Every structure is written in structure tokens, then in C-alpha cells.
Amino acid sequence: MQLLAVLLALLPLGVSASVVKVNSTCTVVPVGKGGDDGPSILSAFAQCGQNGKIILDQYYSVNTVLNTTGLKNVSIELSGIVQYTPDIAYWSPNSIFLTYQNATTAWLLGGNNITLYGGGTIDGNGQVWYDGLKTIGSTGTAGGSSTTFARPVPLTIFNSSDVLITNITYLNSPFWNNFVYESSNVEYSFITMLSASYSNNSASNTDGWDIYRSDHITIHDCHITNGDDCVSFKPNTTNTWVYNMFCNGSHGISVGSLGQYAGETDIVSNVLVNNITMLNAQNGARIKVFGGNPSPNSTAGGGMGYVKNITYSNFFVNNTDFPITTNQCYSTDAATCEAYPSKVTISDVHYINVTGMSSGAENATVVTLECSEPCTNFTATGTHLLPPSKFGAPQYLCANITSPVLDFNCTAP
Ligand SMILES: *[C@@H]1O[C@H](CO)[C@@H](O)[C@H](O)[C@H]1NC(C)=O
Ligand SMILES: *[C@@H]1O[C@H](CO)[C@@H](O)[C@H](O)[C@H]1NC(C)=O
Ligand SMILES: *[C@@H]1O[C@H](CO)[C@@H](O)[C@H](O)[C@H]1NC(C)=O
Ligand SMILES: *[C@@H]1O[C@H](CO)[C@@H](O)[C@H](O)[C@H]1NC(C)=O
Ligand SMILES: *[C@@H]1O[C@H](CO)[C@@H](O)[C@H](O)[C@H]1NC(C)=O
Ligand SMILES: *[C@@H]1O[C@H](CO)[C@@H](O)[C@H](O)[C@H]1NC(C)=O
Ligand SMILES: *[C@@H]1O[C@H](CO)[C@@H](O)[C@H](O)[C@H]1NC(C)=O
Ligand SMILES: *[C@@H]1O[C@H](CO)[C@@H](O)[C@H](O)[C@H]1NC(C)=O
Ligand SMILES: *[C@@H]1O[C@H](CO)[C@@H](O)[C@H](O)[C@H]1NC(C)=O
Ligand SMILES: *[C@@H]1O[C@H](CO)[C@@H](O)[C@H](O)[C@H]1NC(C)=O
Ligand SMILES: *[C@@H]1O[C@H](CO)[C@@H](O)[C@H](O)[C@H]1NC(C)=O
Ligand SMILES: *[C@@H]1O[C@H](CO)[C@@H](O)[C@H](O)[C@H]1NC(C)=O
Numbered sequence: 001m002q003l004l005a006v007l008l009a010l011l012p013l014g015v016s017a018s019v020v021k022v023n024s025t026c027t028v029v030p031v032g033k034g035g036d037d038g039p040s041i042l043s044a045f046a047q048c049g050q051n052g053k054i055i056l057d058q059y060y061s062v063n064t065v066l067n068t069t070g071l072k073n074v075s076i077e078l079s080g081i082v083q084y085t086p087d088i089a090y091w092s093p094n095s096i097f098l099t100y101q102n103a104t105t106a107w108l109l110g111g112n113n114i115t116l117y118g119g120g121t122i123d124g125n126g127q128v129w130y131d132g133l134k135t136i137g138s139t140g141t142a143g144g145s146s147t148t149f150a151r152p153v154p155l156t157i158f159n160s161s162d163v164l165i166t167n168i169t170y171l172n173s174p175f176w177n178n179f180v181y182e183s184s185n186v187e188y189s190f191i192t193m194l195s196a197s198y199s200n201n202s203a204s205n206t207d208g209w210d211i212y213r214s215d216h217i218t219i220h221d222c223h224i225t226n227g228d229d230c231v232s233f234k235p236n237t238t239n240t241w242v243y244n245m246f247c248n249g250s251h252g253i254s255v256g257s258l259g260q261y262a263g264e265t266d267i268v269s270n271v272l273v274n275n276i277t278m279l280n281a282q283n284g285a286r287i288k289v290f291g292g293n294p295s296p297n298s299t300a301g302g303g304m305g306y307v308k309n310i311t312y313s314n315f316f317v318n319n320t321d322f323p324i325t326t327n328q329c330y331s332t333d334a335a336t337c338e339a340y341p342s343k344v345t346i347s348d349v350h351y352i353n354v355t356g357m358s359s360g361a362e363n364a365t366v367v368t369l370e371c372s373e374p375c376t377n378f379t380a381t382g383t384h385l386l387p388p389s390k391f392g393a394p395q396y397l398c399a400n401i402t403s404p405v406l407d408f409n410c411t412a413p
Pocket of ligand 12: 184361362
């Protein structure tokens with residue numbers, strides 16, 4: 001007990017931080033009474049973020065952007081609750097801008113050899129953002145398209161290597177739950193996620209993960225209920241494994257969208273998605289790539305690159321609109337896409353044991369593989385997909401797929 005030293009560091013603006021530091025372990029003490037625990041959390045990372053341990057074992061209310069970068073050999077025990085305030089006026093201009101799709105984040109976590117674990121919760125207080133999106137409005141396709149309404153990502157792994165995030169619950173994210181940004185060797189496991197709206201305004205854009213410019217990412221054994229992609233492989237995601245996932249209410253496990261920005265090259269390769277249960281979803285195994293665009297400055301298609309070596313195996317769907325879908329004219333009108341086919345090529349895509357039932361939203365159609373430039377080396381084995389019985393026999397639609405080897409009879413749309 002005599003070794004305990006209570007550190008009350010006086011921070012700018014007269015905010016006091018409370019951290020108990022014992023050797024290299026920092027335990028954050030809540031300030032209570034609705035006060036902001038952000039400064040204390042920042043202080044703990046500053047003191048124990050290298051070769052140390054941070055303990056977050058209480059309820060913390062956070063109204064300060066967390067920039068905890070430059071960490072090394074640190075374990076973060078989150079057995080309590082980190083809850084962001086629902087303060088749109090604070091977070092919109094202050095959350096950290098990450099450029100890609102105008103995303104912003106409330107917590108930028110970065111460094112080498114980081115473990116975040118402990119059974120605790122990150123609560124994004126999303127309801128105000130779900131409602132605000134409708135009442136205040138968004139001016140772009142994504143998070144920080146304005147400084148008056150920018151929905152922050154609760155946790156971004158930034159410029160990091162060797163990170164493990166395990167046994168954490170995410171509640172009601174304002175936007176994407178996780179952003180993996182310019183990182184390698186990041187593993188997520190035993191994550192429980194629930195982003196659901198209590199009003200008529202849906203939990204929009206609450207992707208489980210968005211991976212960007214990152215390599216060797218693994219996500220497994222997670223239970224997700226959300227309102228957009230369960231996992232999304234954004235530009236330059238390579239060597240990535242996603243397995244043993246339960247996804248409910250999502251928009252699928254998605255490559256893309258890619259090719260959004262003219263002049264950019266987007267690559268997604270070597271992705272293995274295995275043992276997935278996908279329920280009540282818009283899509284199952286999905287690839288979405290923009291068409292071309294005549295403008296050299298387009299932010300709605302015209303980018304270059306490739307999608308290569310993608311496998312979806314042992315993928316069970318139920319009540320899903322598009323169980324298997326590849327669309328190379330994503331968010332591009334048909335006439336533009338025909339005149340300007342996509343410059344992101346798609347090859348070596350394998351569907352193994354994709355089974356279950358569609359929702360019937362597309363009537364009898366259970367597969368759509370539609371390319372604007374020829375897509376090559378598509379295979380499907382062990383496919384057993386049915387629409388609800390009233391729609392009769394399943395239909396499979398293919399366009400511009402060169403010599404596919406499929407175990408179903410795919411016809412022109
Ligand atoms: C803190 O470090 C000192 C010196 O290495 C050690 O004697 C002590 O046991 C450590 N205290 C705790 C609680 O680990
Ligand atoms: C985050 O903190 C690091 C280290 O202090 C600093 O270099 C960086 O500019 C900060 N980033 C942002 C977006 O504030
Ligand atoms: C990673 O950090 C942990 C402390 O969290 C430490 O025990 C371990 O030795 C570090 N690993 C390497 C390879 O440095
Ligand atoms: C999650 O953490 C809690 C609290 O430490 C622990 O009881 C539980 O066993 C952990 N679960 C997993 C899957 O690691
Ligand atoms: C990002 O925001 C700007 C306005 O600040 C907007 O012009 C642009 O279209 C947005 N980009 C995306 C991808 O939403
Ligand atoms: C498939 O994933 C589920 C979790 O969604 C897990 O319970 C099951 O054991 C996994 N099956 C195999 C064969 O690994
Ligand atoms: C993706 O990687 C390629 C090859 O390294 C590079 O040319 C391109 O600029 C990268 N694209 C993005 C969006 O980072
Ligand atoms: C395809 O991707 C998987 C998953 O990353 C990898 O194991 C395999 O080696 C890749 N195949 C080729 C030919 O690169
Ligand atoms: C593209 O952007 C450049 C630089 O901002 C500008 O000079 C050019 O006029 C733009 N071209 C089109 C077609 O919008
Ligand atoms: C699929 O969902 C329907 C309702 O949408 C349900 O009746 C059926 O039992 C489910 N089947 C399986 C195998 O989960
Ligand atoms: C596909 O399913 C069959 C039958 O259940 C199984 O034997 C086979 O191992 C599965 N293929 C893969 C790649 O998991
Ligand atoms: C489904 O079939 C109905 C009746 O033929 C038709 O009106 C509707 O447009 C079809 N929906 C789709 C998505 O094709």
C-alpha cells in the first residue's frame with residue numbers, strides 16, 4: 001500500500017487527471033460526477049504507455065479526443081466502460097481527421113506490440129448520431145465531411161504493428177466501429193458488437209471493421225450486430241483472414257468499395273474469409289468496385305487497381321438479399337459504367353460452400369456476378385443457395401465473367 005502514489009497532475013485548462021501509478025502500471029481513477037475522464041486516460045498513456053500497463057476498470061466518461069500514439073510493449077486492461085459523450089458540438093470539429101472517406105476518430109491508438117483486452121466496453125453513444133444524421137444531415141458519403149457533423153470512429157489502430165484486441169464489447173458506434181489504418185499484424189478476437197438504433201433512424205455506416213493500407217490483419221470469433229458492412233476491405237488491404245464470425249443485420253463481408261478516387265490505385269489481395277454465419281443481411285460474400293469516370297478528379301469512380309485471390313468458404317446465409325454479389329459498377333449509373341468500365345480488375349475469386357437462403361428481396365436471384373471489364377478465374381463449388389420457396393428455383397446472374405467454373409448455371413441478367 002505504501003508503494004501507491006496518487007498522481008494528480010494539473011493539466012492545461014485546470015483539468016485534473018487522476019491516475020494511480022505503481023511501478024509501470026497506471027490505473028485510471030474516474031473523476032466522477034459526470035466529469036471528463038479523457039485527461040486522466042491521456043495521462044495514464046503518457047506515463048505507462050511504454051513497457052507498461054494501463055488499467056481501465058471503472059466507468060469513464062470521455063469528452064476529450066484520445067491521441068495515444070507512440071506506444072510500445074503495452075498492455076491495456078479494459079474491464080470497465082469507456083463511454084464517449086453524446087456531444088456532437090465537441091466531437092465534430094475535434095475528432096481526428098483521417099482523410100480517407102473523410103473519416104474522423106475519437107481515439108487514435110498507435111505503436112508497436114499493444115494488447116487491449118479485459119472484457120470491457122467501448123460505448124460510442126451512437127443514438128444522437130443516428131438521429132443527427134437525419135435531423136442535422138450529412139454533406140458527404142462519410143464521417144467528417146463537415147466540422148459541424150462528423151461522426152467519430154470509436155477506435156482507430158493507426159500506424160501500428162503487432163496489435164491484439166481481444167474480448168472487448170463495442171456498443172452503438174456513431175460511424176464505423178473499427179478503422180485499421182496503415183498497420184500490420186493486427187488481430188481482433190472475441191469481439192462483441194452491437195450498433196442498433198432505438199428510433200426510426202437506422203444505425204447508418206456502423207461497419208464492424210474498415211481496413212485501409214494494412215497488411216496481415218486477422219479478425220476471428222466475433223459476434224456482430226450492426227447496420228453496414230460486417231467487415232470491409234478498403235484500399236490496400238492485403239493478406240487478411242476473417243473467420244468464425246457471426247454477423248447479423250449487416251451489409252456483408254465486403255471487398256471495397258474500391259476505385260472511388262480517380263488517379264488512385266486500390267489493391268485488395270490474398271483475403272480468406274471462412275466459417276461465416278450471415279443473417280438478416282443486405283449482402284453475404286460481396287465485392288464492390290466503382291465503374292470508371294471521365295473526370296480526372298472524380299471522387300465517385302475512375303480509380304485503378306486490382307482485386308485478386310479472394311476466397312469465401314463455408315459461408316452460411318439466411319434472410320440475405322444478395323448471398324453472393326460482385327458488382328463492378330458500384331454507385332455508378334449504368335450508362336456511365338458502360339461508357340467508362342471499371343479500371344479495377346477482379347480475378348481469382350473463389351466461393352466454396354456458400355449455402356443457405358436469400359431473403360427474396362431479389363425474387364429468385366441468389367447470385368449476381370456483374371463486371372464491366374471482364375473478370376477472370378471465378379470458381380464456385382459446394383454452392384447450395386435457395387430463395388424462399390414461393391420464388392421457385394434459384395436464379396444466378398452473370399455478366400462479363402470470362403470462363404467461370406461454377407457449380408450453377410449462370411445466365412445473363
Ligand atoms: C515495484 O518495483 C519495485 C522495485 O523493482 C519492487 O520491489 C516492487 O515489488 C514493485 N511493486 C509492485 C507492486 O509490483
Ligand atoms: C498525436 O500525437 C502525436 C504524438 O504526440 C503527434 O505527433 C500527432 O501529431 C498527434 N496527432 C494528431 C492528429 O493530433
Ligand atoms: C510485448 O509487450 C509485452 C508487455 O505488454 C511484453 O511482455 C512482451 O515481451 C513484448 N513482446 C516483445 C516481442 O517485445
Ligand atoms: C473476457 O474477460 C473476462 C474478464 O476478465 C473473462 O472473465 C473472460 O473469460 C474473458 N473472455 C475471453 C473469451 O477471453
Ligand atoms: C469529403 O468532404 C468534402 C467536403 O469537405 C466533400 O467535397 C467530399 O465529397 C467528401 N468526400 C467523401 C468521400 O465523402
Ligand atoms: C465456426 O464459427 C463458429 C462461431 O461463429 C464457431 O462456434 C465454430 O466452432 C466454428 N467452426 C469451426 C469448424 O471452426
Ligand atoms: C496501394 O498500393 C499501391 C502499390 O504499392 C500504391 O501504388 C497505391 O498508391 C496504394 N494506394 C493507396 C490508396 O494507398
Ligand atoms: C491467397 O490468399 C491466401 C490468404 O491470404 C493465401 O494463404 C494464399 O497463399 C494466397 N494464394 C496465392 C497464390 O497468393
Ligand atoms: C481537376 O483539378 C485540377 C486541380 O485542382 C484543376 O486544375 C482541374 O481543372 C480539375 N479538372 C476537372 C475536369 O475538374
Ligand atoms: C431462415 O430464416 C427464416 C426466417 O427469415 C426462418 O424461418 C428459418 O428458420 C431460418 N433458417 C435457418 C436454417 O436458420
Ligand atoms: C466444403 O464442405 C464439404 C462438405 O461439408 C467439406 O467436406 C469441405 O471440407 C468444405 N470445404 C472447405 C474448403 O472447407
Ligand atoms: C420481383 O418480382 C416482382 C413481380 O414480378 C417485380 O415487380 C419486381 O420488380 C421484382 N423485383 C426485383 C428486385 O427484381
